[in-house]
Amino acid sequence: MGKLTLAETIRRISAEHLAKNGGLILGQCISAVGWVNGTVPSGVKGVIELPMIDVAGAGIAVGAAIVGRRPIFIVRFQDFMVLNGSPLINYAAKCKELHGRSAPVFIRALASDGLGPVHSGVLHGVFMHFPGFKVCAPMTPGEYMTIWKEFMAGDDPMFVSEDRASFKNTEELKDVVRPRAAITLFGIASTRFQLEEAARLLEGEGVTCNLVHIFRLKPFKIDARVLAPLKRSGLGLVIDSGFEISGAARSIAYELGAASGCTVRALGLADKTKCLCPPYQNKTPDAHKIFIAAKEAIKTR
């Protein structure tokens, strides 16, 4: 048997949670049309099909969390978090600090690209803004297992920014640190799949770069793994699939810059609506965009 894909990993974790932990899975349209890209187990007890009740659905998940069922709450398109966010932000994330009682809900928020203005959003930056959440964007089976174990061992609500582009992935994404690198590229979410190609494009112009993968967004741990290559290259670029203004890329770039004393730039989505039709889709930065941004950063360092 070959390696598990990320989708298979999520399905396996979910099935085990239902069978062994008395967990729950809640979401809209999760038990049909591919079972959320093959991530939801079928034929098992504990999968609750919510009616189309954004806001209330999230509130129901929070209620299940505060009485101990550790629900997995699935939101098939991250843009819908604008509706579903209220009970999560206003209650789940705040109750531990306010009352010393927690609401551990595992929020699976799925991102896509090229599906138009309300089905292509990446909102993990929004959830990083609010106190009380752990926020992550795992793109590999190993990372997903890690954050699931963290969720089960802790008692915080966790915002898991998934991306459909990652579901077939079977490989772990490793940092690449090279001697005499001119820049360190820090990838977040699905942009991480573009880093190697961007590095090849830069290499073609004689520019060597480091690649560092980030999947824990909040709390963001500044350790030797992220700082050492940055300090050696003296320049960084953080790339994210969300909007750049007030987004994860700028936030993390700021933290890295402050901790290292190096210039760290950010690349996210332009401040424009993600339209349905090309060329107005305002898509996730691809290798070419990363290449251009890295060259610009080097030129103006």
Place this chain on the structure above:
Amino acid sequence: MRNEKHKKGSPAERRPDFNIVKGSFDRFPVRDSLELFRRMCLVKYFEEGLIRAVESKRVVCPLYLSSGQESAAAALSFVARDYQIFAQHRAHDIFLCFGGEPARLRDELLGLPTGLSRGKAGSNCLQYHKNGLAMYGHHGLIGENVPMGVGAALANGKNTLCVFGDGAAEEDYVLSSLGFASTHKLPVLFVCVDNDLSILTPTAERRNWKITDVAGAMGLGTVDAADDPWSVIEHSRKLSRKLPALINVRTCRKYWHVGVGNDGASAWDRYAICKEKLIGAGQLRTVTRIENAMAGKMRELWAN
């Protein structure tokens, strides 16, 4: 101003004898009626002490007083004592009538670490898990407690009390939660404490429908009645035999939406009506003793 608005927009159901169950007072044991009155006194005198603490600037946080509405909470405490509770922002009455410690609530309002939430949450956010009571706090977004109560009932199957106001009843997530509870036949008693005011806007200016009609259409058993506690007890007991169900209780908020001010006399004073009823039943001495004892106890509580 509030009372003028009420006069303009009051529906026919807004009267103190609306849908009262005949004989309910007589059927309720006298001892229990006196206990019910004691719980109403607890809310009244706790909040009178609180108002003095505000006047002397000991308490400075925003306050959501229950006085005027306490008969509904006192009645429910006889029906749903073992339910998990998801109360609204105005919940001093539920907390006190269901057996919460007054000193812990006082400390919360004083911002002390000995408060219910270590002085961090305040008046509209009462959380308490002690003495067999499971009360989950509200964070101030009206009606937010309703989907959470429904989710809790789905998750653990326990009888659940969700209390909200007539304003919260209009929130989309409250209405869809009623539907979800009906679909999954969840053991939830929904209580709409209907003071006919969303801050100061009367219901008639906000909507042309009744929450009981909506809930009924979704398949819930429903009752709409004034806040006579003996009637509320009988209605609620009957409804609780087949949950989910909803009762709309017509009440009169005595004080402002937030704060300790008031705009004059309410349309009716349920506390006074209950007291008169007990006195009429020959309980003058006991009623006086209960009132005096509670007034003294609460004076002492707020003196500390």
